[in-house]
Each structure stands twice: as structure tokens, then as C-alpha cells.
Amino acid sequence: MRQQVVNITPTASADGLREDLEREARSRGKPIRSLVGSIYSYAVTNKNKFSGALRAPKRKPGQHIGATVSESVCKALDQWAKKEQTSRGMWCCYLLEKALQDKMLDRIFGSARDD
Numbered sequence: 001m002r003q004q005v006v007n008i009t010p011t012a013s014a015d016g017l018r019e020d021l022e023r024e025a026r027s028r029g030k031p032i033r034s035l036v037g038s039i040y041s042y043a044v045t046n047k048n049k050f051s052g053a054l055r056a057p058k059r060k061p062g063q064h065i066g067a068t069v070s071e072s073v074c075k076a077l078d079q080w081a082k083k084e085q086t087s088r089g090m091w092c093c094y095l096l097e098k099a100l101q102d103k104m105l106d107r108i109f110g111s112a113r114d115d
Helices: 016-026 033-043 071-083 088-101 106-108
Strands: 001-006 064-072
Touching: 001 033, 001 071, 001 088, 016 033, 016 064, 016 088, 033 064, 033 071, 033 088, 033 106, 064 071, 064 088, 071 088, 088 106
Parallel strands: none
Antiparallel strands: 001 064
């Protein structure tokens, strides 16, 4: 399976988003690139969970955020952003903010608790 890099430039990124993702990655014992890539993969297969406005969007600009995903996920992100009439970087920033805001990471990675 071929891999492709998906980057969010500082202009498209949100202030504090990288730090929030780094904290989540550390708490799950994962590198940030892997965490972000998993969020993108989850998003393209669960598009219905990624709709609506952010309750508290972060201000721009932020820091660079990179991830490596499969070629099919990269293509799906490109097409989704085009459909939403925005850049892939801006759309990916929205997806990451939405996943954090709606507390989707336990669904994506499994809960740390033994219920």
C-alpha cells in the first residue's frame, strides 16, 4: 500500500491544535503523525460524524501538522475538501478540531478504561 504525506501549513492550521494533538498522542503512546493519520482514516470512513460547525473554532494561524496516510485516504481527503469548496489543509484542520471537540478519539483508538 502506497503512503502519501498530508500536511497542514501554519496558515491553514489552528492555534494550539498541534499541542492538543501532541498531548493526545502522548497519552496514547503514539507519535503525532500516526495519531493524525488515524483520525483522517476514521474521518473518511465516517463522514457523517464530521458535519456541522465547530462550537469553538480555534483562531488561525497555528503550527505545521503532518501525517502519513494511505494513497486512498489522501485521495478521499482531496475529493472531500473539493466538495466542501475549501483547501485540503483547511479541511483537515477542521477534521482534527472536530475529532477533538466531539471527543471522538476514544471511539477511534478505544477507551483507555476497562469498563
